[in-house]
Amino acid sequence: MLKQIAAVKLRRRACRIKSSHGLLILKGQNSPFSRSFRWIPLFKLPSFCPPFLVSPLQIEDIVTHIQDETDGVPIRTVKSFMTKIPSVVTGADIVQWLMKNLSIEDPAEAMHIGSLIAAQGYFFPISDHVLSLKDDGTFYRFQAPYFWPSNCWEPENTDYAIYLCKRTMQNKTRLELADYEAENLARLQRAFARKWEFIYMQAEAQVKIDRKKDKTERKILDSQERAFWDVHRPVPGCVNTTEMDIRKCRRMKNPHRVKKSVYGVVEEGTQSQSPIHTPSQQYRKGTKEDVEKEILFLNTQLDRHCMKMSKVAESLITYTEQYMEYDPFVTAPEPSNPWTSDDPSFWDLESSKEPSQQRVKKWGFSLEEALKDPTGQELFLKFLESEFSSENLRFWLAVQDLKRMPQQEVAQRAQDIWTEFLAEGAPSSINLDSHSYERTSQNLKDPGRYSYEDAQDHIYKLMKSDSYTRFLRSNVYQDLLMARKKPETEQGRRTSLEKFTRSVVSVLLLLLSTLKTAFINV
Amino acid sequence: MAAEKAEMDALKKECDALRTQIEAARKAVNDSSMSAASGGATAVGRVQLKLRKTLKGHLAKIYAMHWSADSRQMVSASQDGKLLVWDTFTGNKLVAVPLKSAWVMSVAFAPSGNLVASGGLDNICTVYNIKAASPKTLRELDAHTGYLSCCRFLSDTEILTASGDTTCCLWDLETGKQKVIFTNHIGDCMSLALSSDMNTFISGACDSLAKLWDVREGACKQTFSGHTSDINAISFFPSGNAVITGSDDCTCKMYDLRADQEVIGYQDTNLNAGVTSLALSSSGRLIFAGYDDFNCHIWDSLKGEKVGVLSGHDNRVSCTGVPADGMGVCTGSWDSFLKLWN
Numbered sequence: 001m002l003k004q005i006a007a008v009k010l011r012r013r014a015c016r017i018k019s020s021h022g023l024l025i026l027k028g029q030n031s032p033f034s035r036s037f038r039w040i041p042l043f044k045l046p047s048f049c050p051p052f053l054v055s056p057l058q059i060e061d062i063v064t065h066i067q068d069e070t071d072g073v074p075i076r077t078v079k080s081f082m083t084k085i086p087s088v089v090t091g092a093d094i095v096q097w098l099m100k101n102l103s104i105e106d107p108a109e110a111m112h113i114g115s116l117i118a119a120q121g122y123f124f125p126i127s128d129h130v131l132s133l134k135d136d137g138t139f140y141r142f143q144a145p146y147f148w149p150s151n152c153w154e155p156e157n158t159d160y161a162i163y164l165c166k167r168t169m170q171n172k173t174r175l176e177l178a179d180y181e182a183e184n185l186a187r188l189q190r191a192f193a194r195k196w197e198f199i200y201m202q203a204e205a206q207v208k209i210d211r212k213k214d215k216t217e218r219k220i221l222d223s224q225e226r227a228f229w230d231v232h233r234p235v236p237g238c239v240n241t242t243e244m245d246i247r248k249c250r251r252m253k254n255p256h257r258v259k260k261s262v263y264g265v266v267e268e269g270t271q272s273q274s275p276i277h278t279p280s281q282q283y284r285k286g287t288k289e290d291v292e293k294e295i296l297f298l299n300t301q302l303d304r305h306c307m308k309m310s311k312v313a314e315s316l317i318t319y320t321e322q323y324m325e326y327d328p329f330v331t332a333p334e335p336s337n338p339w340t341s342d343d344p345s346f347w348d349l350e351s352s353k354e355p356s357q358q359r360v361k362k363w364g365f366s367l368e369e370a371l372k373d374p375t376g377q378e379l380f381l382k383f384l385e386s387e388f389s390s391e392n393l394r395f396w397l398a399v400q401d402l403k404r405m406p407q408q409e410v411a412q413r414a415q416d417i418w419t420e421f422l423a424e425g426a427p428s429s430i431n432l433d434s435h436s437y438e439r440t441s442q443n444l445k446d447p448g449r450y451s452y453e454d455a456q457d458h459i460y461k462l463m464k465s466d467s468y469t470r471f472l473r474s475n476v477y478q479d480l481l482m483a484r485k486k487p488e489t490e491q492g493r494r495t496s497l498e499k500f501t502r503s504v505v506s507v508l509l510l511l512l513s514t515l516k517t518a519f520i521n522v
Numbered sequence: 523m524a525a526e527k528a529e530m531d532a533l534k535k536e537c538d539a540l541r542t543q544i545e546a547a548r549k550a551v552n553d554s555s556m557s558a559a560s561g562g563a564t565a566v567g568r569v570q571l572k573l574r575k576t577l578k579g580h581l582a583k584i585y586a587m588h589w590s591a592d593s594r595q596m597v598s599a600s601q602d603g604k605l606l607v608w609d610t611f612t613g614n615k616l617v618a619v620p621l622k623s624a625w626v627m628s629v630a631f632a633p634s635g636n637l638v639a640s641g642g643l644d645n646i647c648t649v650y651n652i653k654a655a656s657p658k659t660l661r662e663l664d665a666h667t668g669y670l671s672c673c674r675f676l677s678d679t680e681i682l683t684a685s686g687d688t689t690c691c692l693w694d695l696e697t698g699k700q701k702v703i704f705t706n707h708i709g710d711c712m713s714l715a716l717s718s719d720m721n722t723f724i725s726g727a728c729d730s731l732a733k734l735w736d737v738r739e740g741a742c743k744q745t746f747s748g749h750t751s752d753i754n755a756i757s758f759f760p761s762g763n764a765v766i767t768g769s770d771d772c773t774c775k776m777y778d779l780r781a782d783q784e785v786i787g788y789q790d791t792n793l794n795a796g797v798t799s800l801a802l803s804s805s806g807r808l809i810f811a812g813y814d815d816f817n818c819h820i821w822d823s824l825k826g827e828k829v830g831v832l833s834g835h836d837n838r839v840s841c842t843g844v845p846a847d848g849m850g851v852c853t854g855s856w857d858s859f860l861k862l863w864n
Contacts, residue, residue: 115836116816245798246643247627247671247686247710248752288526291533297742298540304744306551307780312763313559316778316785317824319761320807321564327805328848328864330566338611339574339850339864347594350847368718404677407696449679450738 060150063122066097067142073097078139086216088126088139095135111135120149121231126223129178129235141220147228155232158199159262161188163229165203170210180236202265228262322365325358334358360480367460367468379480383471391428392459392467395421399452414447422455430459548783556776556786560824566807569820569830574850575613577860579606584854585642586629586841593845596852597638598860599629605640607652610852610862619650619657625669632675637695639681641670647683649695661698666691672714674723682723682737684711690725692737702740706733713756715765724765726753732767734779746777748784755800755811755842759823766823768797768811776823788821790828799841804848812839818853832863 066072073093078085091114098110114133118124123142124131133140147153164185167177177185192199210218324330328337334356338344349356355375363370363379370376377393384390398417405413421430422440432440436458443451471477478484580600587598595616597607603624607617625643632638637660641647647663647670668687675681676692680701684690690704690711709729716723722743726732732753734744746765755768759776764785768774773789774797788809795815802809802823809821810832818839820830837856844851850864 112836119836246625247669247712288530288533291530291537294537295533295540298537298544301544301744301782302540302547304782306547306782307778308551308553309556309781309785310554310559312778312781312785313554313556315780316556316759316761316764316806317560317563319759319763320805320824323760323805324564324807326848327803327807328850329569329571329803329808330805333849337849337864339862340572342611344611347847404679406679407694453738 059117059120059122060145060148062098062102063117063142065101066094071101075142084216085126085139087220088141091125091134091136091138091140094123094133094140107135119231121227122148124223124227124230129230131227131230131234141223141227143227144221144224147224149231153228153232153262155262157188158192158195158265160184160229160233161192161199162202162206162263162265163225164188165199166206166210169203169207178235184233202263206263326362355480357481357483360477363477364472364481367464370468370471379476380468380471383474383476384467386476387467387470389467391421391430392463394428395430396456396459396463399456402452403449405449410449411447414444414451417452418444430455431462432458544782548781551781552783556824557826563824566822566829569808571820571830571832571851571863573832573834573861573863575610575862577608577610577613577862578858579608579615580604580858580860582624582858583837583856584840584858584860585627586640587843587852587854587860588629588631589843589845589852590631590635591633591846592635593847593849595631595635596843596845596860597629597631598841598854599626599640600858601625602858605629605638605650607638608860617652617657619652622648628670628672630673630675630681632678634678637675637678639673639675641673641683643669645669645685645687647673647681647693649681661695663693663698663700665700668710671710671712674714674716676716676720676737682714682716684714684725686710688727688729690714690723690735692740702737704735704740704742706742706745707731709752712752712754715757717758717762718760719762724756724758726756726767726769728752730769730771732756732765732777734765744779744782746782746784748775748777748787749773751796754796754798757800757802760802760804760806766800766802766809768800770796772796772813774800774809774811774821786824786826788823788826788828790819793819798839801842801844801851803844803851804846810842810844810851810853812842812853814838816855818842818851832861834861835859 067075073089073096075087075089078088094114095107095110098104098114099107102110102113104110104113111133118131118133118140121131121143123140125134126139126141128138164177164181167181168185189196210221213221333346335345335349336343338346350359353375355373359373359375363373363376370380381390381393384393395417398421402410402413402417418441420426421428422432422437432455436454440452440455443454577598580598580602581604582600582602584598584600587596589596594609594611595607596610597605599605599621601624603621603626605617605619605621605626606615607619608614609616619638619640621640623642623644623646626640627642629638629640636651636653637649638652639647639649641663645664645666645668647666648659649661649663651658651660663681663683666683666685666687666689668685670683670685672684673681679695681693681695682690683693688705688707688709688711690707691700692702692704693699694701704725707725707727707729709727709731711725711727714723714725721737722734723737724732724734730747730749730751730753732746732749733742734746735742746767749767749769749771751770753767753769757766758764759766763780764776764778766774766776772793772795773787775787776785777783778785788811793813793815795813797811797813799812800809807823808829809823810818811821812818816833816835816837816839818832818835819828820832821827822829832851832853835853835855835857839853839855841854842851843854850862852860852862854860
């Protein structure tokens with residue numbers, strides 16, 4: 001063993017193991033994924049086998065080789081107290097063998113691979129129910145090929161019941177049932193109450209067969225059988241590697257597959273079904289209405305204008321190219337990625353009122369981007385105010401709020417929005433085409449969260465095509481984008497000038513409206 | 523009887539004819555391939571990510587996870603009967619929600635951060651208020667006749683669910699009633715994704731089809747075929763124009779809504795494991811797909827090449843998620859751990 005340890009060196013050249021199946025297991029330095037293995041299966045997995053990290057044939061290859069008399073690990077009988085422990089090997093030996101023969105440099109990686117193989121039950125610790133590999137003196141035994149997962153075992157509860165029953169018949173303290181096993185047995189006795197006699201008889205028959213075997217052989221077989229059940233009925237808390245996704249379990253994918261019993265039990269009549277297995281759903285038979293609906297749907301599809309693939313590709317590529325500088329996987333964020341540096345300053349900067357040039361640039365990608373960022377939204381609103389068209393954005397925001405409101409407030413809020421933006425003489429009257437206006441006022445007879453969908457859509461398009469493009473060309477935006485800093489005094493002067501202009505304009509408007517009212521009253 | 527049969531045959535013939543026409547229309551616009559067009563795109567090179575954190579706390583298989591809109595909190599669901607809300611920056615558990623039924627398959631975080639929802643074999647979507655002193659059940663949405671495979675909030679007042687009974691459903695959380703039922707799939711719905719404007723959503727099902735739906739109308743707008751087995755995962759491309767799907771047939775595909783067909787496929791002869799989950803980086807350039815082979819493989823979405831792998835889980839990767847700010851990716855596995863990478 002010491003020789004083996006000394007022999008483990010950092011190797012950079014490719015290592016090949018040719019197996020009886022003709023499989024090649026390569027680990028090459030040219031592999032882009034230097035820490036992982038590229039398994040090259042020569043056989044396609046049967047479709048009903050549960051998925052594995054590597055194909056069962058490859059694991060079996062490893063497991064066969066590792067037990068080889070000359071090239072494998074030292075499997076021997078160990079003397080312990082009053083007894084002998086037959087056919088065991090230490091965890092450390094297994095790890096060493098894996099490192100040497102699979103060309104693994106890191107013992108942790110060898111343990112990982114070993115644990116994956118152990119989890120499927122190809123070898124197991126003799127005094128524990130937890131199927132993983134430890135790099136120490138813990139004793140492990142190899143599983144009998146009969147119990148290998150590649151045989152696609154899906155043992156029924158009847159088999160498990162027979163097994164647990166058998167265990168209670170064997171008068172050995174070390175084979176006593178664990179708590180969870182006793183619970184399982186009690187549960188199965190209730191479930192199989194009617195055929196318990198049959199199960200009991202099968203268990204008795206198994207015990208008789210076992211008694212005929214040699215003592216050492218029995219020790220080994222008992223442990224292998226237990227390990228098999230540790231895989232298929234794991235200790236609570238352990239991950240069951242044989243379990244299929246419960247969403248898929250419900251549909252019997254292969255009803256033709258012959259179900260076999262671990263103990264060769266042949267049952268007459270229907271086989272016991274686990275509560276999760278139900279026959280596949282009977283899909284609705286197509287009625288005339290279904291087909292007519294289908295025709296309508298297909299006609300709509302046909303009418304749809306398909307964009308050329310070249311244009312589609314171009315559009316997708318342009319999008320990713322534009323956003324790649326904002327994608328932390330491609331471009332490292334400034335000052336740092338909080339996940340990497342544990343420094344949240346990036347997040348603080350993103351939410352600050354002082355936007356970076358990069359953030360400001362993003363507002364120019366689309367109106368959606370500008371509105372997504374609260375600072376961008378604020379700036380856009382300010383710009384609209386300067387153009388006296390802020391009512392559009394304020395309407396849009398109000399409708400967004402409406403959609404998230406609790407039901408009891410919806411009707412009132414919808415009414416308020418109408419009064420503010422759409423009614424005759426509304427203070428913030430928006431410009432809506434007559435068609436949308438009609439539709440909206442109809443909707444308001446029964447106000448709901450989505451009464452303004454049409455109007456909102458229209459106003460959004462208006463902002464996008466009109467105000468937004470001007471916003472991008474405006475000084476307020478361009479200044480931020482170019483990070484132009486204005487000297488304090490000049491800014492002060494501009495602000496006060498703006499204020500003066502605004503107040504003059506508002507006075508004029510007030511004058512106009514008073515004249516208008518006066519005119520109407522005349 | 524004979525007359526009815528003849529009528530049905532005629533209608534079916536019409537259907538087939540229309541389908542042929544649609545196929546022809548699709549072929550007609552197929553003037554180029556994405557892989558050819560992306561030749562000029564910037565290369566991403568090999569993507570080698572590091573494991574930043576492992577979140578330990580669940581005691582059994584993790585079936586689902588979902589990021590909060592703040593890109594910092596995240597909720598995960600495990601068959602140990604708990605939902606855990608994590609602060610991924612510190613690694614701390616913020617809230618633990620005990621579930622009535624341990625057979626949970628899906629979890630969602632509301633954009634406001636106030637609510638989480640979960641559901642599974644119990645056929646019910648339960649919504650919890652996690653801002654209360656201790657998590658309180660807000661609503662139990664009970665009308666599906668099949669398991670709940672996926673759920674997504676539109677707001678604190680509306681939620682979408684996908685179910686094994688082949689339908690998707692829009693619920694009003696204030697009344698707890700169904701608002702719109704989306705029927706068209708003929709297989710269990712496995713996954714759904716909401717568009718950013720929340721007017722449409724896409725669903726993937728065991729009938730190997732992906733469908734685009736209008737949320738308000740309840741109608742199926744487009745159907746995408748091509749997969750040969752169950753679609754387990756589905757996501758929008760960030761621009762909202764394309765859809766990425768992951769399937770049991772071991773491939774992922776991108777469909778464009780405007781071209782109405784598959785644009786590019788992601789497959790590798792060495793990959794023999796089904797796709798369980800997927801997530802996109804914020805630019806859409808990288809696809810993180812979780813597989814049954816215990817790994818999460820990284821694809822270049824434009825060139826269709828594998829550019830990296832995340833190994834480290836001891837069992838199937840059941841869920842993958844990238845937060846809104848795109849800082850990293852989270853993988854959840856049947857080995858009961860959540861791992862954060864970037």
